[in-house]
Amino acid sequence: LTLDIGAGNGITVNANDITIDATTTGTTLVTSSNSGLEVTAGGLRLLGGCADNEVLSWDLDTEVWACASISGLGSAMGTGEEGQIAFWTDTNTIGGSNAFYWDTGTSRLGIGTTAPAYAIDVSGDINVTGVYRVNGVQISTDDVTEGTNQENLVFLNQVRPVTDIFHPLTGTLLTAKKTH
Incomplete structure (x- = not known):
């Protein structure tokens, strides 16, 4: 096989091979081909018709290289x-x-x-629907049976008058000591 070409302009002829330096720029409208390559006025290059956030991907069904959205490849975009x-x-x-x-x-x-x-x-308001627990203990205003005397109980930053305090699960009357 004899190739009669001249070297220069990006073509280098060696004893056993030919090197082509095909620097290209710009875009084209080609979005698929069986080789994934295209020849433009600037030379041989990968397809230039892919849009932003698209990559050249092999399509096994159609057996061509085609532009594909990165979101269609199972990835996500965002900031x-x-x-x-x-x-x-x-x-x-x-x-x-x-x-x-x-x-x-x-x-x-x-x-x-x-x-x-x-x-x-x-930082901000919290709404709880259901049971609110602290260290596994349910906290609820329903846990306290309120009374009307002048002894007070501080409960969730509120002062409420009480006469008796009942255990919420057993109903047993509990006693409390006034500490002040």
Whole structure:
């Protein structure tokens, strides 16, 4: 086999091979081909018709190289900042907010704060539907049977007059000592 070509302009002829330096620029409208390559005025190159957030991917069904969205390849796009907990804002789109924040240095969750001081630190109102527990003990205003005398019980930052306090599970009358 004899090739009668001249060297230069990106073509190098060696004893056992030919090297082509095909530097190309620009875009084209070609989005698929069986080789994944195209020849342009600038030379030989990968397909240039892929849009933003698309990659050249082999399509086994059609047996061609084709532009494919990265979201169609099982990935997601989005923005956020360090510490923000990612959440879905749309199909294939992830976002973040400082209102939902993970402090990697302290392993603490902040809701409404980027400086959580506790394992879960909430800045703002909290609504609880169901049972609220502290160290496994149910806390509820229904746990106290209120009375009308002048002895007071401080309960969840409220002062309430009481006569008797009953255990919430057994119904047993409990006694309390006044400490002040």
